[in-house]
Amino acid sequence: MNPNDVAAFQTTFLTWYDTNKRDLPWRQNHDPYLVWLSEVMLQQTQVQTVLPYFQRFTQALPNLTALAQVDETQLLKLWEGLGYYSRARNLKKAAQQLLADYDGQFPTTAAELENIIGIGPYTAGAIASIAFQQVVPAVDGNAYRVFSRLLADDFDISQSKARPHFAQVIQPLLPPQRPGDFNQAVMDLGASICTTKDPACLLCPIQAYCTSYQTGTQLDFPVKTKKIRQKKVQLIALVIQNAQGAYLLQQRPEQGLLGGLTTLPLVDLSDLDVTEQTLPQALQTYFAHNYNLALTQVQDLKLKPVVHVFTHLHWTIHLFGAKLGDPQADVAYFPGYFVPKARLGDQAQATLQKKLLKRADLSKK
Numbered sequence: 001m002n003p004n005d006v007a008a009f010q011t012t013f014l015t016w017y018d019t020n021k022r023d024l025p026w027r028q029n030h031d032p033y034l035v036w037l038s039e040v041m042l043q044q045t046q047v048q049t050v051l052p053y054f055q056r057f058t059q060a061l062p063n064l065t066a067l068a069q070v071d072e073t074q075l076l077k078l079w080e081g082l083g084y085y086s087r088a089r090n091l092k093k094a095a096q097q098l099l100a101d102y103d104g105q106f107p108t109t110a111a112e113l114e115n116i117i118g119i120g121p122y123t124a125g126a127i128a129s130i131a132f133q134q135v136v137p138a139v140d141g142n143a144y145r146v147f148s149r150l151l152a153d154d155f156d157i158s159q160s161k162a163r164p165h166f167a168q169v170i171q172p173l174l175p176p177q178r179p180g181d182f183n184q185a186v187m188d189l190g191a192s193i194c195t196t197k198d199p200a201c202l203l204c205p206i207q208a209y210c211t212s213y214q215t216g217t218q219l220d221f222p223v224k225t226k227k228i229r230q231k232k233v234q235l236i237a238l239v240i241q242n243a244q245g246a247y248l249l250q251q252r253p254e255q256g257l258l259g260g261l262t263t264l265p266l267v268d269l270s271d272l273d274v275t276e277q278t279l280p281q282a283l284q285t286y287f288a289h290n291y292n293l294a295l296t297q298v299q300d301l302k303l304k305p306v307v308h309v310f311t312h313l314h315w316t317i318h319l320f321g322a323k324l325g326d327p328q329a330d331v332a333y334f335p336g337y338f339v340p341k342a343r344l345g346d347q348a349q350a351t352l353q354k355k356l357l358k359r360a361d362l363s364k365k
């Protein structure tokens with residue numbers, strides 16, 4: 001952009017923001033705690049989905065001290081359905097870190113904020129600019145889209161250097177008096193007008209400055225060469241009942257996908273040896289060898305498979321039923337426990353577990 005146009009561009013963009021900004025609860029004041037929570041919740045999640053979570057979360061945990069002391073079960077329950085549960089755990093760890101090492105105060109610069117657990121360059125830029133008026137950009141997918149189009153910048157955003165590149169490009173465009181509002185204007189423009197597939201350029205406040213609009217090349221930006229490859233995985237979810245009719249749940253390991261949450265027991269099909277045995281027999285062998293559990297009546301429930309997609313994974317899950325006939329069946333070697341049907345929904349549940357229970361007709365009515 002021509003340096004002579006920068007001041008007029010900033011004024012135009014901020015005037016639009018003042019009139020059109022979304023009325024969001026974390027924008028009521030510049031409290032860094034609220035800005036931080038909202039930015040973490042908004043990662044991979046739409047604003048409309050986040051709103052009720054944000055309200056519940058901040059009512060239950062209104063400050064760093066409450067968050068640092070919350071017990072895991074309540075924390076995961078508050079986060080239930082938002083996905084990527086490591087974000088919730090990192091929030092708690094970060095709150096403890098801020099209380100222990102920073103006297104309960106957020107650092108005020110992006111560079112220092114990046115030292116806090118779970119805070120990356122984007123969130124650091126958002127907090128520093130919105131809560132502390134530091135003149136730094138907040139570079140996320142919206143910023144890539146808006147500025148690559150505005151400047152017809154063809155830097156490949158799948159490259160690891162894309163973030164520093166765009167941070168450098170955006171920096172001279174930031175208004176020193178209102179960097180936080182500018183970054184939020186970018187978020188709002190990217191969400192409502194400069195959208196991925198169908199930018200509404202005729203409504204765009206910065207159209208007059210937009211190089212890609214002038215050349216009709218909006219959809220050529222941002223440039224992205226590498227596609228995320230999703231690995232396809234076939235799994236089996238088992239509905240296992242004991243002699244008392246209770247159901248076996250598996251506690252996922254703390255680290256990794258769905259960390260710490262409970263699901264029906266899941267087995268990766270590729271971990272089963274079906275060379276000389278049927279699938280039900282292979283499941284019996286697997287549970288006997290790994291967990292010292294003697295499954296009986298293992299059978300395909302013949303239900304439509306449940307599909308669940310993560311950024312890098314595409315799970316297709318087949319449901320099987322089984323019994324643990326021995327009333328003394330001991331699950332000491334299994335990472336989980338039995339719960340009666342009436343309590344199946346009481347645990348913090350991933351969306352996946354809700355889908356599985358629904359498909360198996362075990363949801364609470």
Ligand code: SF4
Binds near residue numbers: 194
């Ligand atoms: S004119 Fe179109 S492409 Fe350019 S910033 Fe506005 S919405 Fe995006």
